[in-house]
Amino acid sequence: MNQNMKNGLRLFVATVVATSFAACGGGGGGGGGGGGQVVYYPYETVYGDICHTQEASPGCTFLESNGQRIKVTDDPHYGRSGHGSDDLWYVEFDSSGKAAVYNDLGQFQYYAGVHEFAGYVGGNTIGVGTTGLHWEDVTNGTYWLGKNGVLYSANSGEGNYGQAINDEASSEASDTNFAALNSDANKQLVKMASQKLMNEYGFKQDKAVAVASALNSWAVAAADRGATSEKDMDKTFKAVFGVQFSDALAAVKDLSLGDKAAMQDLTNRSASALGLKPHQAQKFMKGMYKKALANWGYDDASFSW
Known part of the structure; x- marks a missing residue:
């Protein structure tokens, strides 16, 4: 189960993009589904x-x-x-x-x-x-x-x-190896995703925009290069959840063994970073990770901490 959980976590970015953007009727990067024009810099x-x-x-x-x-x-x-x-x-x-x-x-x-x-x-x-x-x-x-x-x-x-x-x-210069997004269509994508985060998880607007922007930037980078790097993933995880990927991985491993302490601490730290209450942060984590868990045969409702 640990390896499955690890592999699932490493797919979390795609899951987050899908749940945050696709559910809003948008699409990350320069693709379809509502994605706007992407400006590439040489x-x-x-x-x-x-x-x-x-x-x-x-x-x-x-x-x-x-x-x-x-x-x-x-x-x-x-x-x-x-x-x-x-x-x-x-x-x-x-x-x-x-x-x-x-x-x-x-x-x-x-x-x-x-x-x-x-x-x-x-x-x-x-x-x-x-x-x-x-x-x-x-x-x-x-x-x-x-x-x-x-x-x-x-x-x-x-x-x-x-x-x-x-x-x-x-x-x-930009500290990310991402193509910049500044078209009206992409701004609208971020706006829709931000609204979803506020409505479903209780985010304040500034935090919602920051999270949605990080997701959109990752989506553009993935579309541009056809892949995502470990650095991209770690940076996006930190921006989206407010905690280090390595900390999250360790906490999920402990949770899979029945030890909830690390996951509870991680959730509290994430809540503080994102301006949420702990129960909101837990709901956000589970919501963002839901599809990745399902892909590995797990029901997010079966996990609690």
């Missing part, structure tokens, strides 16, 4: 987080489609006047890291320190991420300066010629 951070921008910019220097660094040809100002990289400004660093910045006509504009460029790591180093794997010493190097401060290698003898080298403010 760029992501080195960590795989989707950036909510349609343009290459610091912090958004990898392609969502393949995870590869963007190239100078991806910059919105590349070739805007038909001259390719000649339409971009460029930067020349000297042996001390001091930079001379020139406009697209080759006219000197100003001097700058290496620390003034996006992605500054320290010394004469600019890079991406938290380790030296994607860092670059820019001493005596030349770089195209793209829109919003993206630097692209103009060093023809280097293996990363033409690629973006810097990244900035990754923490400000």
Whole structure:
């Protein structure tokens, strides 16, 4: 029974989406059943987080489609006047890291320190991420300066010629690898699901919207990628139930053995996080998990704690 319960819990997200959205006449993501237009963004951070921008910019220097660094040809100002990289400004660093910045006509504009460029790591180093794997010493190097401060290698003898080298403010980008939802139809989906949560389980509006939004985001991610990751599931579980998935799994295992203490504690913590009373939180948990339990041959009415 423990393995069945574990497998059932790992299917909970699909169950929650179905009960929260399908029952409202909607559908998650870009599919049918009332699902609206989904806006997909092409760029992501080195960590795989989707950036909510349609343009290459610091912090958004990898392609969502393949995870590869963007190239100078991806910059919105590349070739805007038909001259390719000649339409971009460029930067020349000297042996001390001091930079001379020139406009697209080759006219000197100003001097700058290496620390003034996006992605500054320290010394004469600019890079991406938290380790030296994607860092670059820019001493005596030349770089195209793209829109919003993206630097692209103009060093023809280097293996990363033409690629973006810097990244900035990754923490400000979306921390989920989800396509963004902002169409009117998707907002209506969240509104309907929120109303269901308020009507059936006693949620306050702000908490209901937060839970419904998390479910809708998961649905879009699953539709976009055709699968859901452990990270997606853990994050959605936390947003939906207010507790860690690992804690819930341990509590359900204890419950299956007749020990209710952990599940009672989990329910109280979930109630506190969601702004519900314990009996409302229990009803919500059982309601969201009902179909997954049924899929494994269990009746939610047979479980109590």
